[in-house]
Amino acid sequence: MEKQINNSEHLIHQSGNTLLKIPGLPPKIKRELRDLLNFSEIHHETKTRQAFHLLNLYERAIKIFAVNPELKEKNIQLSVGQGLFNRLSDELQTLISELDFGGEAGDVLLDIRARLLTGVKPEQLLELTLEVFRLLIQGTAYERSHSEQYLKQINNSLANCLSSTNRNIEYHSQICQNRHSMHQEFSQLVQQSRTVLKETQDTNELKNEIASLINQFNELSKQYKASESDDQTYLETLEVTQNRIETSYEITQNFRHRLSDQAERALKDPLTKVYNRTALHHRLELEYHRWIRNKHPLRLALFDIDNFKSINRHFGYPAGDKALKIIARAIMKETSATDTVARISGEEFLMILPERKEQECYSLIQNIQHNIRSIPFKFKDKELKITVSSISVPFLDNESPDETLERLYQQLYKLKDQGPDKTVWQ
Structure with missing residues (x-):
């Protein structure tokens, strides 16, 4: 978004x-x-x-x-x-x-x-x-x-969970009250039994008292057994609540994955899967501030596909898209984890090369140009040689990222007049 x-x-x-x-x-x-x-x-x-x-x-x-x-x-x-x-x-x-x-x-x-x-x-x-x-x-x-639909699903699911939880609390509270009442009755019967055994002297009277107490114990036992079905019902409602919570969790996880995918796609070029311009500018700012703090080498390299529009014109844009994907992979194969590659226009790729020595950067650029030059492109049964031209400039003291990019593009305009497969190095 x-x-x-x-x-x-x-x-x-x-x-x-x-x-x-x-x-x-x-x-x-x-x-x-x-x-x-x-x-x-x-x-x-x-x-x-x-x-x-x-x-x-x-x-x-x-x-x-x-x-x-x-x-x-x-x-x-x-x-x-x-x-x-x-x-x-x-x-x-x-x-x-x-x-x-x-x-x-x-x-x-x-x-x-x-x-x-x-x-x-x-x-x-x-x-x-x-x-x-x-x-x-x-x-x-x-x-x-x-x-909004996702949020509505989550809201409804959470509302169901809340409703089930409230019902479970009420049901559990009622069970606890019933159990407490039964425990009180049980304690009273035990106390009555002790009193009867202690104070009743007549055998017949004792038998009658004990029989009455036994009947009360039996009635209390029936109530307790009946409450066991309440326990089962309570367990079933807990399972329903658990299922609803799991459903809510799945919905939120799906939404989270979707947002994560969107965030990742927002930084990637959909065609070549390298970074896009938005991500590039973010990375450029980060590397620029690291360069200011540490003063390590920092260089930009731009690759411009030679005569790219003629590929689209003669072979169709699917051929141009195929070429972009292949070239992007060829560039990525030569990069390290600290490098950044982005597609910044139709046929231009920009690299941020931090903490690399000058000769190392120059060799990297030459290798990329050589590898792309060696790829056997074939469109509509016709062999086609595709090349890229390159420009590389270092960051200079008291220069902002925008000024460095401007200097890079000034060299690009000059490069286009020099013919294909050229390298400009500063």
Whole structure:
């Protein structure tokens, strides 16, 4: 749930800023959009309400452009350059890959991702972003409803346990009172017997007194025997209560496992099973603070799959997904327990390498590139050679994690002009 909220917040601001860049929007829509992006936190507006508000603005904008298609095409071409358009498309693909929805919503998201991989027009990108918003809201509502159902089950089960326990307490209290009364009667009969034996001199009178006492003992014995059935009933009610407690425990354990699975999935890329961006930033902060304290070596390494879009274009996105999985496994095979591997975009993997010597890091990167280069990829009966380019930078004094990442990406932009299977080392 937390992961979905973070994704929705990111997507709200990204999509809102994209809409703002489109000229031709009425001033009223622009004002509402700026208020939505700048003042929602101040007004304590929920992410769901923000999303619905943004959906409404998108729908109004699309209706305006639908009235005048020529204006729409012109405005979108003016506002969204090819580089920005590609980044938005890639970002939406990455966000979709991080959403872990099942059922119909998951199928629709996969279909949207497939369309993005094969290429869409700018106006289609806006419509697909709008559809992702709708699915994100539906998926979040479904998760919330599912959680509410679990909680309702637990609540009902605990209520049954409480009811059974209260009945058991009352029943046990009644049994104790009956037993106490019988013990009192038994003590009184014993005392009467002693008195009769001590004070009665006449034999016939003694016989009559003893006979009366025996009858009373017999009656008390019958009451005691009858109470044994109460004991059995009490044991049966305890078994019912135990079963209900066990049922409640199973429900809570299932819910606990489900939450645990969700928490784990929230940190993993669903496709490659390595960490996602959310987990990466968390790990990066931890390693950064360890580095500040201990001043041990700390380095980042980025692997960018060469010509990845051409794989999707010529062989289809299932082939691209297969390649991502294989490459992720190849990277993970070379890592140690202290290293962190994450998929941070469609074709980029980032490694955090703490406490490794420079030569050790360089050899690790070279080995990974060599191993991937040597993998015999085969798609549609065609042999394909896939390579990755790499960049590695160390953390520098007085530099934040964001500044280190920025320096890494600056090298990435330069790397793309140098051709495939290259290494940039700082």
